[in-house]
Amino acid sequence: MSDNNVEKDDFTGVETTGHEWDGIKELNNPSPRWWLLVLLATIIWAVGYWIVYPAWPTLSGDGERGGTEGTFGWTQYDQLKESQAEIMARRAAYLDRFNTASFEEIKANEELYAFAVAGGASAFKDNCATCHGTGGSGSAGYPNLLDDDWLWGGDVDAIHETIRVGVRGEHDETRYSEMPAFGDMLGTKEISDISDYVLSFTSAGDYDGPGQELYEQQCAACHGMDGRGIRDFGAPNLADAIWFYGGTKGDIMSQIRRPKHGVMPAWETRLDESTIRQLAIYVHSLGGGEE
């Protein structure tokens, strides 16, 4: 504004910019000094940031990881490790003993047992509740974990194993069983007879019909002569009135004709051993756990 003919505001004596809107003229005041200093300080601060924190990609060679590392050597991954270490240190009071103790020892130790049940309950909500229900009561096709009807065994070791390897999953040691589709081998009449006999396990009165012989030929090898199932084969108990895929005659016929097979993922690949052990103890504690 070195022009000689600049206009000055009469009242303040400050130069105007020469712009006028409806008789109001803009004063050409400089930015406040404090504001300018803050701006400059933040610019200098940013340069400091580049130096101490990871900031810029670099011209590293192909296939190499690049970027400036910063003099502090800070990474968000180290920060994560530190915060994890902090919580692990708090858990360590229990975790060290928990990891080395057997299930019997944990059961006998009130403190460790409470720790396991609390940890298991928390992991259950994140990982198991989506199928087995928030309270563990299951739904059609997903077993109820509150009762004493277990497909693969209900003691802590068996539950632990089921969680670890899953059922019909992708784990090498996964629990596996597959009922054949009897719709390919038997006619509707025979399937209907077998269903009547299966229903007779849980209803009053004696069964007298052709279904018994067919059952003993076709089904008893896995489900047992008395229909109580055989856990080694994952064959469900048919005599306890607990039905996985429905208990009407139609449901049973459909399951004989073309059985549904549920899949439970293996959790060994997702959760650490300590969490799986906590889950096993928690599920065992829900009500139906066996000794």
Next chain:
Amino acid sequence: MLNKHKALEKNSILMLIFTVITISIGGIIEIVPLFRMETTIEPVKGVRPYTPLELAGYNVYLREGCYNCHSQQIRPLRDEVERYGHYSLAAESMYDHPFQWGSKRTGPDLARVGGKYSDLWHIQHMIRPQDVVPESIMPPYAHLAKKGADLADIARDMEALRMVGVPYTDEQIANAYNDAVAQAQDESDYHDGLVERYSKVTMRNFDGQKTTTELDALIAYLQVLGTMAELKDYSHDGTKRSAE
């Protein structure tokens, strides 16, 4: 110097030159690092481009706007790692165009949903989410089970992705349609070829129906999410990308 800008403002050529210089400085600072973006991708083994069927599922995921409620990015924070598993690596979404990181979680993060639930669960959940998760507010996507997967153009889709850097081979593109159909079948003559062309591929009838539906494609995609990277071998301290 600050008082000399009148000369600049009154000479349009000078103004133009200084404008170009100013914009160039900003441009260089913002654009040049992008040319070396690959150096910020962590070295981790196992991440491969999507199979044609998974890619079709990814397209369904985009079309249905799943990203509006689901993120695919586990941040390196203690609580997230505790809930969802290992934090996400840049390498795990390097073949996504566009990436599905998302910024809003109405539903849970899906970055590591692969293998967490059974196929049957996904089928029931897509048809009526409340059947398996009573408290869920997710809308049903039952129509996916009734519509054939859009595979007619999947090879051209892969060609387009190759142009932006996804390393699909000629062989993968030539076999795209058959690979896609075969992956959604329990048995197929194409399975051997599929295994050769894509590492760690799972092949099965995802939705339990004979036809290859959009549900097949979407479940195939969901079941592979977060399962490719070999995280056991990964350490963020590694500076060299291991040979694949």
